[in-house]
Amino acid sequence: MAISTITIGFLVALATLLFSVPVAVTLAAAGLIGGLAMIGAPMVQSLGSVVWGVQNENSLTAIPLFILLGELLLRTGLADRMYGSLAAWVGRLPGGLMHTNIASCALFAATCGSSVATSATIGTVALPTMRERGYPMGPTLGSLAAGGTLGILIPPSVAMLVYGSITNNSVGKLFIAGVIPGILLSLLFMAWIMLDSLRRNGTARAEQPIPLAEKIRQSRHLLPPFAIFGVVMGSIYAGIATPTESAALGVLMALVLAAMAGSMSWKALNHAFRNTASLTGMIALIIAAAFILNVTLNALDVPQMLSRAVTSIGVTPTTFILLLIVFYVILGMFLEVLSMQVTTIPIVYPIAMALGIDPIWFGVFIVLMSEIALITPPVGMNLYVVQGVRTDGGPIGDVISGIWPYVIMLILFTLLMWFVPEIVTWLPEKMS
Amino acid sequence: MFIALSLIVVGETVARKLFSFSLQGADELGGYILAVGSGLAFTIAFVERAHIRIDLIQALLPATARALLDWVSVVSMAALALLLAYVGWLVVDETIEFRSNAPTPWATPLIYPQGIWYATLVIFALVALAAAVRATWMLLRGRSAQMVAEFGPKSAQDELAAELEDLNKR
Amino acid sequence: QVQKLRVAGNLLATGLILQHKEQPFFENLSKISGLNVEVDYKPMDALGIKDTEGLRTLRSGLFDIVSLRLAQVSRDEPFVLGLDLVGLNPDYETTRKVLAAYREPFDKRLQDRFKAKLLALWPFGPQVLFCKPEIKGLADLKGLKVRVYDQSLAKFIEQLGGIPVTLAFGETQQALQRGVVDCAITGASSANSAGWPEVTEYFMPIGFQAAIQAYAINLDTWNKMTPDQQQKLTAAFGKLEQDIFDYSKELFDDALRCNVGKEPCTTVKKYAMKEVPVSPADQALVRDAVGKVSFPAWAEVCEKSYKGCGDVWKAALGGIAGVK
Ligand code: NA
Ligand code: NA
Numbered sequence: 016m017a018i019s020t021i022t023i024g025f026l027v028a029l030a031t032l033l034f035s036v037p038v039a040v041t042l043a044a045a046g047l048i049g050g051l052a053m054i055g056a057p058m059v060q061s062l063g064s065v066v067w068g069v070q071n072e073n074s075l076t077a078i079p080l081f082i083l084l085g086e087l088l089l090r091t092g093l094a095d096r097m098y099g100s101l102a103a104w105v106g107r108l109p110g111g112l113m114h115t116n117i118a119s120c121a122l123f124a125a126t127c128g129s130s131v132a133t134s135a136t137i138g139t140v141a142l143p144t145m146r147e148r149g150y151p152m153g154p155t156l157g158s159l160a161a162g163g164t165l166g167i168l169i170p171p172s173v174a175m176l177v178y179g180s181i182t183n184n185s186v187g188k189l190f191i192a193g194v195i196p197g198i199l200l201s202l203l204f205m206a207w208i209m210l211d212s213l214r215r216n217g218t219a220r221a222e223q224p225i226p227l228a229e230k231i232r233q234s235r236h237l238l239p240p241f242a243i244f245g246v247v248m249g250s251i252y253a254g255i256a257t258p259t260e261s262a263a264l265g266v267l268m269a270l271v272l273a274a275m276a277g278s279m280s281w282k283a284l285n286h287a288f289r290n291t292a293s294l295t296g297m298i299a300l301i302i303a304a305a306f307i308l309n310v311t312l313n314a315l316d317v318p319q320m321l322s323r324a325v326t327s328i329g330v331t332p333t334t335f336i337l338l339l340i341v342f343y344v345i346l347g348m349f350l351e352v353l354s355m356q357v358t359t360i361p362i363v364y365p366i367a368m369a370l371g372i373d374p375i376w377f378g379v380f381i382v383l384m385s386e387i388a389l390i391t392p393p394v395g396m397n398l399y400v401v402q403g404v405r406t407d408g409g410p411i412g413d414v415i416s417g418i419w420p421y422v423i424m425l426i427l428f429t430l431l432m433w434f435v436p437e438i439v440t441w442l443p444e445k446m447s
Numbered sequence: 448m449f450i451a452l453s454l455i456v457v458g459e460t461v462a463r464k465l466f467s468f469s470l471q472g473a474d475e476l477g478g479y480i481l482a483v484g485s486g487l488a489f490t491i492a493f494v495e496r497a498h499i500r501i502d503l504i505q506a507l508l509p510a511t512a513r514a515l516l517d518w519v520s521v522v523s524m525a526a527l528a529l530l531l532a533y534v535g536w537l538v539v540d541e542t543i544e545f546r547s548n549a550p551t552p553w554a555t556p557l558i559y560p561q562g563i564w565y566a567t568l569v570i571f572a573l574v575a576l577a578a579a580v581r582a583t584w585m586l587l588r589g590r591s592a593q594m595v596a597e598f599g600p601k602s603a604q605d606e607l608a609a610e611l612e613d614l615n616k617r
Numbered sequence: 618q619v620q621k622l623r624v625a626g627n628l629l630a631t632g633l634i635l636q637h638k639e640q641p642f643f644e645n646l647s648k649i650s651g652l653n654v655e656v657d658y659k660p661m662d663a664l665g666i667k668d669t670e671g672l673r674t675l676r677s678g679l680f681d682i683v684s685l686r687l688a689q690v691s692r693d694e695p696f697v698l699g700l701d702l703v704g705l706n707p708d709y710e711t712t713r714k715v716l717a718a719y720r721e722p723f724d725k726r727l728q729d730r731f732k733a734k735l736l737a738l739w740p741f742g743p744q745v746l747f748c749k750p751e752i753k754g755l756a757d758l759k760g761l762k763v764r765v766y767d768q769s770l771a772k773f774i775e776q777l778g779g780i781p782v783t784l785a786f787g788e789t790q791q792a793l794q795r796g797v798v799d800c801a802i803t804g805a806s807s808a809n810s811a812g813w814p815e816v817t818e819y820f821m822p823i824g825f826q827a828a829i830q831a832y833a834i835n836l837d838t839w840n841k842m843t844p845d846q847q848q849k850l851t852a853a854f855g856k857l858e859q860d861i862f863d864y865s866k867e868l869f870d871d872a873l874r875c876n877v878g879k880e881p882c883t884t885v886k887k888y889a890m891k892e893v894p895v896s897p898a899d900q901a902l903v904r905d906a907v908g909k910v911s912f913p914a915w916a917e918v919c920e921k922s923y924k925g926c927g928d929v930w931k932a933a934l935g936g937i938a939g940v941k
Contacts, residue, residue: 032501033501033503033504034504034505034516034519035500035501035502035504035505035516035517035519035520035600036500036516036519036520036523037498037499037500037520037523037524037527038498038499038500038501039498039499039524039527040520040523040524040526040527043527043530044523044527047530054679056678057674057677057678057679058679059534059537060534060537060673060677060678060679061666061670061673061674061677061679062530062534062537063534063535063536063537063538064538064666064667064670064673064674065665065666066531066534066535066538067482067535067538067561067564068666068667068670070481070482070485070486070564071478071479071481071482071560071564072478072481073474073475073477073478073481075481075485076477076478076480076481079481079484079485079488183662253795254791254794254795255795257788259477289491289495292484292487292488292491292492293488293491293492293495293497294492294497295484295485295488295492296485296487296488296489296490296491296492296493296497296498297488297492297497297498297499299485299488299489300489300492300498301499303531304527306665309665310664310665310666313659313663313664313665314623314664316657349501349503350501351499351501353499354499354501393503394501394503474783541673541693545672545693545694545730545922546921546922547692547693548692548695548918549692550669550688550689550690550691550692550767550768551767551768551783552765552767552768552771552781552783554768554918557692
């Protein structure tokens with residue numbers, strides 16, 4: 016089979032996706048049609064085993080548990096109280112509450128994987144105050160949308176679980192690998208906010224000083240997220256627990272903490288469970304469909320062929336990564352992130368391995384590309400979420416104008432990571 | 448169900464760590480719970496319209512075309528659900544024929560977990576099929592507005608409205 | 618004309634035997650066998666298919682030739698594991714006899730139930746014991762947590778008073794390091810490659826099982842071949858079987874030396890583990906396990922799907938194992 020056939024197939028599938036056919040259907044159909052054409056009836060016979068294999072895969076048990084953990088923190092109000100506490104600490108920096116946005120998103124990201132919920136919650140709490148105090152709209156909305164993307168980089172991360180399951184890499188190592196880039200990227204975002212505020216001179220804002228005693232009193236709301244993050248990541252890092260086990264520990268802790276804070280109601284629990292089930296169903300169906308496609312792609316030798324083609328024309332790893340950045344930035348404009356991951360990872364991963372790129376590093380790279388996809392128009396989930404929570408009725412152009420610095424920072428940070436890979440690999444290597 | 452899963456996993460971790468005692472096969476049980484739980488979740492996500500669609504272009508089209516795409520979406524999802532139920536049956540049928548047992552110390556007869564898993568796929572297929580029939584009826588009657596309302600993509604706006612409503616209640 | 622063969626190989630992580638024997642064999646099959654074939658060979662996990670599905674994919678015709686991991690595919694056919702019961706294969710000499718004696722009933726069962734024909738059988742080699750705490754013999758396993766990988770081995774460890782823990786191979790090194798298990802059992806060479814000697818101190822080269830693998834071909838594919846072609850293919854696999862058998866023994870002997878820091882050590886990394894000598898009493902304990910534990914437990918499971926399989930086993934292997 017020629018590369019041109021593959022390209023045509025890929026474009027047809029992309030067009031189908033863009034015409035609103037459910038992602039899972041498109042992937043499964045591509046796998047089924049390709050498989051039937053090249054292999055015939057035995058392909059169908061084997062599909063059941065593939066689907067059972069995915070749904071029965073123990074390592075994927077962590078996905079619903081981590082979603083549930085985030086949902087519990089959100090629905091029981093543990094998350095929104097965090098914002099006020101952080102505002103007390105970082106509001107004094109030039110850029111004021113915008114730092115709080117980033118810090119809250121980062122901390123919330125440390126317990127949850129969903130960027131929609133992160134941006135929506137923090138946005139709702141932050142926007143009314145910030146508008147009242149005259150913060151410029153573009154940068155404010157930008158900081159909220161971009162801050163939300165930290166959710167998939169700072170562990171736990173559903174994106175990393177998906178990458179780990181498709182490529183058979185240790186999820187524990189991927190999680191640990193996300194910690195330093197997550198912190199550095201948060202700091203980079205905050206440094207930019209500070210610079211940008213100073214540059215705007217007149218609008219450089221800082222909040223009123225707050226007495227230390229008040230700061231400390233406020234900080235009690237920071238304990239639950241810190242405690243949960245500490246236990247979840249600590250147990251993985253120390254090697255006491257697998258990601259699934261640590262997720263289960265986190266869920267129980269969240270339940271206990273919420274009960275202690277008196278914020279647990281049947282209604283909140285019910286809501287959390289329903290959302291978890293719904294998200295799990297969506298993700299599991301897409302992964303099952305992606306594995307169906309994967310069997311066909313591999314049976315047809317597609318990844319191997321592409322990887323031979325790429326290595327034979329003498330592409331260096333650096334060129335490859337640069338090309339991938341361009342590829343993902345463009346693709347990410349039009350595709351939703353999970354769809355983007357499951358369609359591209361099976362193809363680009365073997366090439367990256369053939370070029371000798373570290374598999375854990377590459378996982379973090381894919382996550383950064385997904386973060387960009389979350390905030391690039393026209394299809395960028397976080398943009399719409401942030402636009403939706405604002406109450407001033409301004410155009411979505413405000414959000415988009417505020418987002419470019421973050422897209423550029425994400426790209427620059429990816430490049431930095433390529434030339435200094437230790438940012439990613441140092442911590443997981445210390446682990447074993 | 449997910450709480451039960453957490454309890455089992457935590458119980459096993461703690462037991463293994465503290466009492467050097469092993470609940471043989473918590474992993475195995477976790478895998479079965481995931482298979483059944485995620486199978487049920489297919490239907491829940493379908494009912495809540497949570498299965499991802501990319502409605503970028505659809506949003507720009509006139510109402511009739513939008514309704515047509517919604518119909519395609521529902522019918523194709525039903526086709527996928529039927530396919531899953533069919534291939535699921537092939538697996539279960541072989542499991543019965545071979546009297547397969549899990550290759551683990553428990554040697555669980557596979558038909559128990561796979562039988563329940565298969566039931567979840569059948570539920571998904573039936574629910575999706577019913578929706579497809581309803582959508583086809585709407586299409587034939589030309590009820591575009593109702594189609595978009597019932598089967599249209601759940602936009603970021605809808606999701607957000609739900610989030611905000613929830614936030615205000617807290 | 619050219620015949621196309623789709624081949625699902627052993628797992629990627631299989632290491633040296635896959636790299637040096639299996640993969641080159643399939644990639645050069647037309648040259649080796651003199652058949653006009655074009656082989657599309659891939660390790661099974663690279664295709665996204667689980668190793669437990671081996672027999673089903675063989676029967677459905679998704680692949681023409683499949684590398685069967687017997688411990689895993691025993692899910693669908695417990696009979697195949699009859700040649701790897703705990704205690705049945707203490708060393709390579711015995712394994713050679715066991716394979717020869719079991720080949721025919723094994724092949725018959727594959728043909729009757731899975732539309733497949735057996736092409737070759739080979740062992741990864743004796744599955745040996747690695748421990749962190751000091752042990753002097755099998756009696757010291759009492760109260761220790763031991764990583765096992767199947768039911769038969771779990772039963773045996775229980776009988777010794779140990780606590781069997783099932784863990785995937787990939788998780789075991791870390792589990793040893795953090796004390797989730799005290800001891801673990803696997804092949805001498807693969808344990809070395811996975812770094813087990815870094816986290817354990819005592820090494821006991823006693824063979825519990827032999828980790829036997831098989832190659833089988835879909836019967837439709839087989840029947841399409843002329844008798845001459847069939848004979849060429851059989852001859853090629855016969856040679857491969859011999860070849861892997863010798864290489865497996867070479868790797869095992871080398872790993873025995875490497876693990877305890879002896880020379881020559883050429884295939885894996887050199888460590889300085891303490892060797893626990895295998896006493897005649899322990900040897901007898903393992904050998905007797907066939908009749909006492911592993912055969913009865915296995916036969917009970919096997920009889921459910923294959924009436925009379927206990928008698929078939931006894932007819933083939935009863936003499937070698939000393940089970941009446
Ligand atoms: Na996260
Ligand atoms: Na985008």
